[in-house]
Amino acid sequence: MNADAARQAEVARTAPFQASPNDVAAIANRIACSDHPFAVIMKPTDKCNLRCGYCYVPHRGHHLRMTRDVLKASMSMLSAMLGWRRQLHFIWHGGEPLAMPLSFFEEAVALQRELFPGWFIDNCVQTNGTLLTPEHVAFFADRGFSVSLSIDGPADLHDKNRTFANGRGSYRRVLEAVSLLRERNQAVGAVVVMTPDIAANIERVYRTMRELRINFRINPVIQIAGDRSASPRYAVTPDDYAQAMIALFDLWFEDDVPLHVDPFNLIVGNMISDTVWGCDYHGGCLRDVICVDPDGGVYPCGQLAGRPEFRLGNVLKDDAPAIFAAPMYARLLDRRHLGIAACEGCHHRRICNGGCPVAAYMRGDMLGRDYFCEGRHRLFDHIRRRIEEDVARQAATPLPAPRTGGQCDGRPRPAG
Numbered sequence: 001m002n003a004d005a006a007r008q009a010e011v012a013r014t015a016p017f018q019a020s021p022n023d024v025a026a027i028a029n030r031i032a033c034s035d036h037p038f039a040v041i042m043k044p045t046d047k048c049n050l051r052c053g054y055c056y057v058p059h060r061g062h063h064l065r066m067t068r069d070v071l072k073a074s075m076s077m078l079s080a081m082l083g084w085r086r087q088l089h090f091i092w093h094g095g096e097p098l099a100m101p102l103s104f105f106e107e108a109v110a111l112q113r114e115l116f117p118g119w120f121i122d123n124c125v126q127t128n129g130t131l132l133t134p135e136h137v138a139f140f141a142d143r144g145f146s147v148s149l150s151i152d153g154p155a156d157l158h159d160k161n162r163t164f165a166n167g168r169g170s171y172r173r174v175l176e177a178v179s180l181l182r183e184r185n186q187a188v189g190a191v192v193v194m195t196p197d198i199a200a201n202i203e204r205v206y207r208t209m210r211e212l213r214i215n216f217r218i219n220p221v222i223q224i225a226g227d228r229s230a231s232p233r234y235a236v237t238p239d240d241y242a243q244a245m246i247a248l249f250d251l252w253f254e255d256d257v258p259l260h261v262d263p264f265n266l267i268v269g270n271m272i273s274d275t276v277w278g279c280d281y282h283g284g285c286l287r288d289v290i291c292v293d294p295d296g297g298v299y300p301c302g303q304l305a306g307r308p309e310f311r312l313g314n315v316l317k318d319d320a321p322a323i324f325a326a327p328m329y330a331r332l333l334d335r336r337h338l339g340i341a342a343c344e345g346c347h348h349r350r351i352c353n354g355g356c357p358v359a360a361y362m363r364g365d366m367l368g369r370d371y372f373c374e375g376r377h378r379l380f381d382h383i384r385r386r387i388e389e390d391v392a393r394q395a396a397t398p399l400p401a402p403r404t405g406g407q408c409d410g411r412p413r414p415a416g
């Protein structure tokens with residue numbers, strides 16, 4: 001069996017039924033009723049000027065570009081799908097979104113205004129930064145877009161993997177993008193991808209991001225069998241993940257002026273509150289995200305885009321109910337419940353819910369546990385212990401005595 005046939009067989013195994021009209025109505029209802037924000041990952045092109053070694057985007061070089069028809073049909077589908085939610089987060093992704101002309105984004109904003117009157121709409125561009133111009137920055141600043149760059153820590157680590165077609169590293173150009181954004185007071189965030197090199201140098205990565213004053217999200221490399229990203233060179237084991245994330249957590253936790261580091265802000269918040277946030281923690285991500293490819297293909301997640309076995313339909317041909325009726329979608333929406341068997345007895349289940357379905361697919365079963373399960377488990381144990389120690393230390397420290405003789409007696413002061 002070739003790799004594609006094996007993957008199709010796997011999807012068929014986890015999707016043994018055809019959704020009935022009742023299932024479709026139930027799915028539509030669950031999507032409309034979710035209490036998490038909904039995000040659409042829009043891939044306006046699969047074209048990219050970089051050749052990052054670990055990149056999961058398939059078909060690079062096809063140079064597909066999203067047309068106005070696809071843009072409009074995507075938005076119409078989303079407005080039908082989301083019902084009364086009236087909130088939508090657009091993530092402009094790719095390929096490289098800034099390989100599209102600025103007029104594409106102007107058109108997108110005009111369509112958003114037309115098709116989502118009164119909705120809460122926001123936009124984020126996820127970019128490699130190398131094509132960013134002052135015109136982009138002015139447009140994004142004026143329209144309230146947020147910008148996230150891809151920066152893999154210090155220059156030597158970044159330039160190992162994030163290269164132009166001629167093999168030259170892209171770091172210098174990314175730092176120019178940071179300066180351009182800051183000149184317009186535009187906030188800058190970043191995604192760091194954890195490769196074995198990044199894991200082995202995690203302290204240097206944190207110090208660099210801190211020097212740059214850039215909040216970041218760190219994700220381990222996702223490798224799916226048969227992809228170019230699946231080279232053993234990029235393989236991060238659950239043990240590498242645990243060691244690096246625990247070290248990173250300690251740096252962050254002990255920092256006097258920490259950055260905002262995802263997933264730590266999320267994990268700590270999830271541990272101490274009732275609601276669980278973050279797509280790879282709350283277990284219902286597939287109700288809250290969808291991805292549209294340049295040709296209008298719809299996929300359950302950005303990392304699955306372009307893979308025929310995960311295609312749910314096409315915005316030019318299929319309406320929202322037809323997309324919900326894709327059998328694989330119905331099964332994936334149930335992952336939280338179906339996947340729970342694999343996580344039976346785990347004391348972190350409330351805040352982990354089996355992790356990310358795409359990372360679970362690294363083991364060949366989207367309904368199973370996240371590939372990094374063992375690493376996540378150790379990280380959660382560690383974070384929990386550190387929070388408990390901190391709370392105990394604070395509880396044992398007497399509060400400072402109230403100051404006497406001061407001005408404040410708790411009563412409002414007369415003005416002037």
Ligand SMILES: C[S@@+](CC[C@H](N)C(=O)[O-])C[C@H]1O[C@@H](n2cnc3c(N)ncnc32)[C@H](O)[C@@H]1O
Nearest residue numbers: 054055056094095096126127128150191221222
């Ligand atoms: C696919 S890129 C598209 C947007 C843009 N070209 C960029 O690089 O930011 C989106 C993000 O996915 C990350 N990424 C690419 N391949 C990955 C992989 N195999 N595992 C995890 N993240 C990956 C990139 O580093 C980037 O931060």
Ligand code: SF4
Nearest residue numbers: 048050052055095128
């Ligand atoms: S810049 Fe983004 S899309 Fe392009 S190769 Fe790198 S990770 Fe992939």
Ligand code: SF4
Nearest residue numbers: 343346349352354373
């Ligand atoms: S840590 Fe592992 S076993 Fe526990 S819920 Fe997460 S994926 Fe499941």
